Amino acid sequence: MSFTPAVSETGDPLLLTPGPLTTSKQVKSAMVRDWGSRDAAFIRINRDVLETLPKIIHGEADFVAVPMQGSGTFAVEAMLTSFVPRQGKCLLLINGAYGHRAKKILDIAGRATLVHETAEDAPPDLAEVDRLLAADPSITHVFAVHCETTSGIRNPVEATAALVARHGRRLLIDAMSAFGALELDARVTPFDAVAASSNKCIQGVPGLGFVVCRKSALAETKGNATTLVLDLHDQADALARTGQYRFTPPIHVIVAFHQALQEFLAEGGVVGRGWRYADNARILIEGMGALGFTPLLQPHLQAPIIVTFHMPKDPAFVFQRFYDELKARGYVIYPGKLTVANSFRIGCIGALAAREMRGAVKAVEDVLAVMGVSLTAPRAA
Numbered sequence: 410m411s412f413t414p415a416v417s418e419t420g421d422p423l424l425l426t427p428g429p430l431t432t433s434k435q436v437k438s439a440m441v442r443d444w445g446s447r448d449a450a451f452i453r454i455n456r457d458v459l460e461t462l463p464k465i466i467h468g469e470a471d472f473v474a475v476p477m478q479g480s481g482t483f484a485v486e487a488m489l490t491s492f493v494p495r496q497g498k499c500l501l502l503i504n505g506a507y508g509h510r511a512k513k514i515l516d517i518a519g520r521a522t523l524v525h526e527t528a529e530d531a532p533p534d535l536a537e538v539d540r541l542l543a544a545d546p547s548i549t550h551v552f553a554v555h556c557e558t559t560s561g562i563r564n565p566v567e568a569t570a571a572l573v574a575r576h577g578r579r580l581l582i583d584a585m586s587a588f589g590a591l592e593l594d595a596r597v598t599p600f601d602a603v604a605a606s607s608n609k610c611i612q613g614v615p616g617l618g619f620v621v622c623r624k625s626a627l628a629e630t631k632g633n634a635t636t637l638v639l640d641l642h643d644q645a646d647a648l649a650r651t652g653q654y655r656f657t658p659p660i661h662v663i664v665a666f667h668q669a670l671q672e673f674l675a676e677g678g679v680v681g682r683g684w685r686y687a688d689n690a691r692i693l694i695e696g697m698g699a700l701g702f703t704p705l706l707q708p709h710l711q712a713p714i715i716v717t718f719h720m721p722k723d724p725a726f727v728f729q730r731f732y733d734e735l736k737a738r739g740y741v742i743y744p745g746k747l748t749v750a751n752s753f754r755i756g757c758i759g760a761l762a763a764r765e766m767r768g769a770v771k772a773v774e775d776v777l778a779v780m781g782v783s784l785t786a787p788r789a790a
């Protein structure tokens with residue numbers, strides 16, 4: 410069989426994963442320098458990054474971006490433990506692993522919680538959320554995940570935000586895998602903070618989380634934090650006063666993130682990037698569908714970020730072999746993380762476009778043939 414493996418510009422397999430993901434060569438090249446953390450050029454680059462982030466949610470007037478060294482979870486933990494006061498109570502809308510992680514963070518921090526959980530392929534029941542908020546005035550905050558990467562579901566943040574605001578409560582959003590690709594407009598969608606990271610839809614390398622915070626809400630969080638490192642109020646305060654981080658920043662990551670943001674803006678921001686990812690998802694779902702795979706989610710619930718497919722029932726389909734054969738052809742996919750169904754996932758984000766997605770579908774077809782798996786029902790004669 411003559412199959413030319415796909416490779417990125419640096420000769421590595423393409424990552425069809427939800428991040429870390431395939432980055433551009435320019436993003437990687439931005440890191441081959443040494444910078445001092447007090448270097449004026451670095452401080453300028455960092456300031457530029459922080460000034461750009463609120464604009465992505467149209468929040469430049471009322472919001473400030475507070476960076477947090479570490480992966481995305483560091484930013485989520487910083488957001489939850491800085492914004493939910495010690496006497497506060499947070500209602501968590503859970504339909505996947507990242508919702509459960511937020512609950513664990515609040516449990517460890519000793520914050521009171523209430524959980525509204527739906528199946529991994531179902532959005533929250535907002536009528537029930539309405540009842541929960543009405544019944545419990547002690548709830549101060551609501552936590553929602555924009556795209557729950559566990560399944561790839563797009564949760565209704567706009568409707569959730571309107572509901573939470575109607576009850577006079579505060580909304581905190583984990584938009585890790587959505588920020589920069591799914592529209593979130595702070596001018597019309599009320600929330601106090603949104604957490605994301607360098608290595609998802611902005612297409613940087615991993616190592617920097619950030620929380621875009623409503624300035625007036627952040628000002629009320631002084632003294633809330635239960636850790637020194639994850640104190641967003643203190644981090645924001647130090648940056649505003651000195652332009653510097655309290656502790657060593659991941660300089661190379663930030664410089665690469667700056668380059669990734671330039672490429673994001675050049676592509677047309679959320680509109681341009683969202684369009685490319687939607688096109689990637691369409692090619693993937695149509696192509697995999699033609700091969701006989703079924704996605705977990707109904708089309709109206711599917712975010713164009715990562716697609717979960719049901720594992721085929723054919724005993725000849727062994728996932729590890731499928732994974733290894735795809736990797737040998739230059740495509741790295743992602744195992745499933747669901748409890749509702751046996752599944753695997755293929756990401757649509759990163760420096761990948763129609764050509765790479767078509768290549769991935771072709772590789773899947775090739776691997777199925779090699780494995781002797783046939784998924785399409787035989788045609789009626």
Ligand SMILES: *Cc1c(COP(=O)(O)O)cnc(C)c1O
Pocket residue numbers: 427428480481482483485507554556557558583584585586606
């Ligand atoms: C990736 C992701 C995170 C953060 O994960 P890290 O491994 O800490 O980067 C949090 N929430 C969601 C929805 C994510 O997709």
